[in-house]
Amino acid sequence: MAPKRAGPKPGTPGRGADDAAALWGRMAGTVKPLKRRAGVAPLKEPADEPASNAKPTAPATPGTPARSAISRARVPTREPPVPLGPGAAPGLDKRTAQRLRRGQIRIEGRIDLHGMTRLEAHRNLSDFLKSSAAGGRRCVLVITGKGLSQGAGSGILRAEFPGWLNEAALRPLILSFAPAQPRDGGGGAFYVYLRRDRAS
Numbered sequence: 604m605a606p607k608r609a610g611p612k613p614g615t616p617g618r619g620a621d622d623a624a625a626l627w628g629r630m631a632g633t634v635k636p637l638k639r640r641a642g643v644a645p646l647k648e649p650a651d652e653p654a655s656n657a658k659p660t661a662p663a664t665p666g667t668p669a670r671s672a673i674s675r676a677r678v679p680t681r682e683p684p685v686p687l688g689p690g691a692a693p694g695l696d697k698r699t700a701q702r703l704r705r706g707q708i709r710i711e712g713r714i715d716l717h718g719m720t721r722l723e724a725h726r727n728l729s730d731f732l733k734s735s736a737a738g739g740r741r742c743v744l745v746i747t748g749k750g751l752s753q754g755a756g757s758g759i760l761r762a763e764f765p766g767w768l769n770e771a772a773l774r775p776l777i778l779s780f781a782p783a784q785p786r787d788g789g790g791g792a793f794y795v796y797l798r799r800d801r802a803s
Contacts, residue, residue: 706784717748
């Protein structure tokens, strides 16, 4: 009876392991890398990107105000002109205002609204004051009339007159107005002192 051949000891690689390693080496040598197709970019690992495509704004330098604050600072705030009242003279010096109230400034133009309707008077007054200012006149006389109901108060045109002068279309043209002296119409007329038009 032939003696039995001793097998490999447990824990040590046998001949089968050596044959498998050799076979794997021969197969690995025959493998060739795949050719990349034209126009196909190689895959790249994804990079962390911002959630939006908007360009990040540069942080403000300490001590430098934000753009919105600069824009707000450059916009001049124009206060509305002071409302005019009879005898008030926010745009005149004290001496000129006094001369206007006394009727001591030469009258360079006049308009008589007496007898007109409210709409006609308003339109004619507006045209007259605009043309007077454009023509370089300074002091003009506006005759409104005292109205028919003198005992119950002033007439309609006389009552409306201050409000018309304070409208946005006329207020920038006027520096002051005052009731006229008796020789120029008294309570039924007004002196209007116009702003000088620099273009005239």
